[in-house]
Amino acid sequence: MRVESRENAGARRPVGLYLAGVIFLLVIIVVVAGSFVRPDPLTFVPTPVVPRPPAEYFVVDTVTVDARDGSEWVYFDFDKGSAVAGPLAGWDLAVNRYHIIVNGGAGYAGAGGAIATSVPWAAVTEAPAGGYATTEGTVDEGAATPGLEHWYQYGFFSHLLEPKDETYVIRTAEGRYAKLRILSYYCPQATPGCMTLLYGYQGDGTRRLTG
Structure with a gap:
């Protein structure tokens, strides 16, 4: 009886190994196939640079900043609702590829700051009085604003930068x-x-x- 039990166990062992091998192969196939599937990202045409008179009330708008040239920063001014000619024109945000910073911190002329929050857009009805992060470093040496610097998640299969579900309060x-x-x-x-x-x-x- 003992001999038969050992023989049965020996017969079952290869079946288990084969099954594990098949499962592993299926996982590899799924991973490889997923790496070739690239979803279409949400895309926008760059907004023309047309500064407007300063707003005196609450304004909601959408703007696409063309920051494809990694050799230079593009500056945006909320007050004008537009990108502006350069840093001397006054600015609130600067964008360089996937980097985005505020005009505030050591070495910056502005009082800018940023807070990242998971609160939905509509629920953010008042800006906090304090707690704002400012920019660290210079635009020539890897400037970064904590909270804004990691606004994205990297898609392992899509290889796309996907915005986090966050609302940022900007000073x-x-x-x-x-x-x-x-x-x-x-x-x-x-x-x-x-x-x-x-x-x-x-x-x-x-x-x-809020309006």
């Missing part, structure tokens, strides 16, 4: 307030470098972030 260079969502990082034809921002900017100087 502008002039000490006013805005709320911000990052919608996409892609231009048409899935070209990276077009940072599309949904924002609500309060032009009256209060911390109220």
